Amino acid sequence: xxxxxxxxxxxxxxxxxxxxxxxxxxxxxxxxxxxxxxxxxxxxxxxxxxxxxxxxxxxxxxxxxxxxxxxxxxxxxxxxxxxxxxxxxxxxxxxxxxxxxxxxxxxxxxxxxxxxxxxxxxxxxxxxxxxxx
Amino acid sequence: xxxxxxxxxxxxxxxxxxxxxxxxxxxxxxxxxxxxxxxxxxxxxxxxxxxxxxxxxxxxxxxxxxxxxxxxxxxxxxxxxxxxxxxxxxxxxxxxxxxxxxxxxxxxxxxxxxxxxxxxxxxxxxxxxxxx
Numbered sequence: 001x002x003x004x005x006x007x008x009x010x011x012x013x014x015x016x017x018x019x020x021x022x023x024x025x026x027x028x029x030x031x032x033x034x035x036x037x038x039x040x041x042x043x044x045x046x047x048x049x050x051x052x053x054x055x056x057x058x059x060x061x062x063x064x065x066x067x068x069x070x071x072x073x074x075x076x077x078x079x080x081x082x083x084x085x086x087x088x089x090x091x092x093x094x095x096x097x098x099x100x101x102x103x104x105x106x107x108x109x110x111x112x113x114x115x116x117x118x119x120x121x122x123x124x125x126x127x128x129x130x131x132x133x
Numbered sequence: 134x135x136x137x138x139x140x141x142x143x144x145x146x147x148x149x150x151x152x153x154x155x156x157x158x159x160x161x162x163x164x165x166x167x168x169x170x171x172x173x174x175x176x177x178x179x180x181x182x183x184x185x186x187x188x189x190x191x192x193x194x195x196x197x198x199x200x201x202x203x204x205x206x207x208x209x210x211x212x213x214x215x216x217x218x219x220x221x222x223x224x225x226x227x228x229x230x231x232x233x234x235x236x237x238x239x240x241x242x243x244x245x246x247x248x249x250x251x252x253x254x255x256x257x258x259x260x261x262x263x264x265x
Binding site: 038107122 | 135148149150151162164167168240
């Protein structure tokens with residue numbers, strides 16, 4: 001990039017001399033651009049894996065972030081906190097939570113042994129315009 | 134805000150947050166669970182309407198100050214203009230939507246309320262599950 005562009009520094013830093021880590025924004029670097037974000041609930045099934053389908057139809061694989069509650073087998077309840085997926089269950093079996101993105105949708109597979117049947121599990125997602133490599 | 138829900142149970146499967154969505158999102162985005170019949174999934178796009186208000190704004194003119202020959206801005210009057218202040222949910226249960234947006238209430242603690250024709254009437258808080 002040449003000597004033009006746009007940047008914003010954190011309070012207390014001169015925008016003309018601030019290091020990159022002290023900038024709030026710089027047009028010299030790419031940023032994540034949010035296409036859609038939201039939340040939801042899936043209901044665990046022990047009969048088969050449950051796959052959430054977030055249909056984006058962007059015609060390319062977008063970058064994403066997926067956060068989910070997990071069923072804590074050591075406590076016996078669903079966590080209030082959200083974990084960043086993928087999540088591998090320490091007990092093993094078909095209990096992991098695995099997100100994967102395609103050109104039409106973001107799918108998240110909740111293993112059938114992850115939680116007791118009927119357990120509601122909440123999630124949050126972000127889909128970005130940025131393309132996943 | 135767009136809400137995807139189970140038509141049979143009223144359970145909320147997922148949301149797309151935000152007040153303004155482009156045509157691509159409105160036409161193409163959906164949230165479901167694999168194996169679920171698509172006809173059992175409802176989509177509700179919360180309608181928003183602009184809040185407008187008449188506001189008085191100054192009428193300004195640029196004049197040259199005698200002596201210094203500097204250009205100065207002078208207020209010569211006032212005029213009334215109609216301005217859009219914000220968007221607000223255009224539904225009878227708008228307070229509920231505003232609570233969801235602000236985080237005061239969690240939409241996931243609610244079920245969607247529908248009439249027999251499937252028209253959205255609002256959101257009911259789910260009964261709290263108490264472990265014995």
